Amino acid sequence: MIHIRQASSRTKRPLIFASVTSIGISAYALEQHTAKTPASEALPRQYDADAIASYWSKRPLSVFGRVIDILSESVPIAFRVAMDWDDALGQDEELQRRHAMDVKGALTRLGPAFVKAGQQISIRPDLVSPAVLKVLQTLCDAVEPVQNDVAMKILRDELVKDKFSDLDEIFVGGEDGLELVASASLGQVYKGKIKVGENEDQVTEVAIKVQRPDMVSRVSLDLFLLYKYAQFLDMFTSTFTKQSPYHVDLIKNFAAGSYTELDYEREAFNQIRFKDELNDRKCLCVVPAVYQRFTTARVITTEWINGVKLVDAPNHQIQALIPVGVELFLTQLLDIGAFHADPHPGNLLVTENNELCLLDFGLIAEVDEKSQHAMTAAIVHLISGDFETLVSRDAKLLGFLPDDYDTQDLQPILTKVLTEGLLNSGSNLRTRKRKLMEISNELNEIFFKYPFSVPPFFALVTRGLGLLEGIALAGDPNFDIFKASYPYARRRAMKLFGMNILRAGSGTNKSIS
Helix, strand or coil, X not given: CCCCCCHHHHCXXXXXXXXXXXXXXXXXXXXXXXXXXXXXXXXXXXXXXXXXXXXXXXXXXXXXXXXXXXXXXXXXXXXXXXXXXXXXXXXXHHHHHHHHHHHXXXXXXXXXXXXXXXXXXXXXXXXXXXXXXXXXXXXXXXXXXXXXXXXXXHHHHHHCCCCCCCHHHCXXXXXXXXXXXXXXXXXXXXXXXXXXXXXXXXXXXXXXXXXCCCHHXXXXXXXXXXXXXXXXXXXXXXXXXXXXXXXXXXXXXXXXXXXHCCCHHHHHHHHHHHHHHHHHCCCCEECCXXXXXXXXXXXXXXXXXXXXXXXXXXXXXXXXXXXXXXXXXHHHHHHHCEEECCCCXXXXXXXXXXXXXXXXXXXXXXXXXXXXXXXXXXXXXXXXXXXXXXXXXXXXXXXXXXXXCCCCCHHHHHHHHHHHXXXXXXXXXXXXXXXXXXXXXXXXXXXXXXXCCCCCCHHHHHHHHHHHHHHHHHHCCCCCHHHHHHHHHHHHHXXXXXXXXXXXXXXXXXXXX
């Protein structure tokens, strides 16, 4: 295959797309500039799909401009990848790296929602090649920072109020004492020092996260577009399949969590809550303390933790700590009833004491008690092979199937999918891909012929477990998420349901009642 292309075509987007992007940005800027009330004041602080829809429906230029912006970034890349498809799927790592650089640049320019998507892909070695992973993993903390004077203005606006005259009364050394250490999709992190103790006679290191400007407006617009897309999917599936419409509820749940990430006071509350909950259960995990005095809606100040990213740790450390991470996630999901839904590589550290440290509690999902019990039972039934109870009972309790649905016809198809696609596919990535391809017809039949729906919180559950599994596979290609989950799930089921769990785990196909 011969490709004739100038070198600059990879670093410069075509002029027509650059021009269209400029039009989109100008439309957005015009409507924001002429608005009587700033977006940060007009938009709700808590996620409200109707209020956000009402706000953006009155700003068609901004919506149109954003759609054009997304298309102008994605279409050229999709075209180039399609042209190089055979080579890109082969062993040409340099070609894969160049395409990944294009994708990384586009995601960064498109903003937080797209950076988050790239972060999720960046730790899935079963989805993309090592060359692509290496490039996308830099999305976690290498997003281009805003100018320092802009960040310092936000810091002053948020913290320098009645009690302080300037930053030097808050941080040791003032502005000069703050060191930029990371830049992420929603904000950037500085390392500094504050005085602590009754007489402020001690100094401790802290992490100060400062939100980027105009985040509420930009994130809400992307969530509005995602909501509209979900409405289209529900209309399509309701018309052409037997699925129950679930995409809108799914997106609402995801959007509510994502929107809450913009409220750093809420994040501080979450972090304090999880620190207390995990300490009460004696979990082997470090959660940094929060300094509420220096925390607002757009600034959060926490204890500084020295460590390295879990994904960058030696393989033996990853192998030792991932079971801790899995149990930690399941403790949140099945016991606490709320879980950290964004455990990407930048949020999981190995401390100097070889402990797992969990950072960034902006995206938290709640799980009601009924769902906690149903998931506990479902995990045990899945791994013990009790598919009859899993399909006829657990799937209904979790909301995947209607309560009154007769599962007799669905049972053999779903049993094959669960057995061959999950339990018997092993941890080898190539085998897993091949197994999933082999059952693709059954998967299509399930989602088009039967009234399946996905519970709203489940997207965040699979995201969290998927991120953990991705990190684990990077350090241990033989890692099996199901085997790792079973010991804790079984102990938890024993506590909830008593000795019936022994029958569920013994291969007798008895269910947990």
